[in-house]
Amino acid sequence: MVVYMKGISDFHRELAAKDYRYMKPGMEQEEGRLTVEVIDPFSNHIRFMELIGE
Numbered sequence: 001m002v003v004y005m006k007g008i009s010d011f012h013r014e015l016a017a018k019d020y021r022y023m024k025p026g027m028e029q030e031e032g033r034l035t036v037e038v039i040d041p042f043s044n045h046i047r048f049m050e051l052i053g054e
Contacts, residue, residue, distance in 0.1 A: 008050035
């Protein structure tokens with residue numbers, strides 16, 4: 001599943017601040033977008049993406 005959003009850097013910072021034991025997603029920049037991928041308790045992969053200026 002892909003969710004497009006704005007403010008992904010703030011979202012990533014918020015997740016990192018919670019210091020979850022099993023969820024410490026990184027943020028990747030590739031091909032004009034920033035991506036944070038998380039895995040929920042049911043093993044679903046959810047990718048949050050923000051398009052960045054080209």
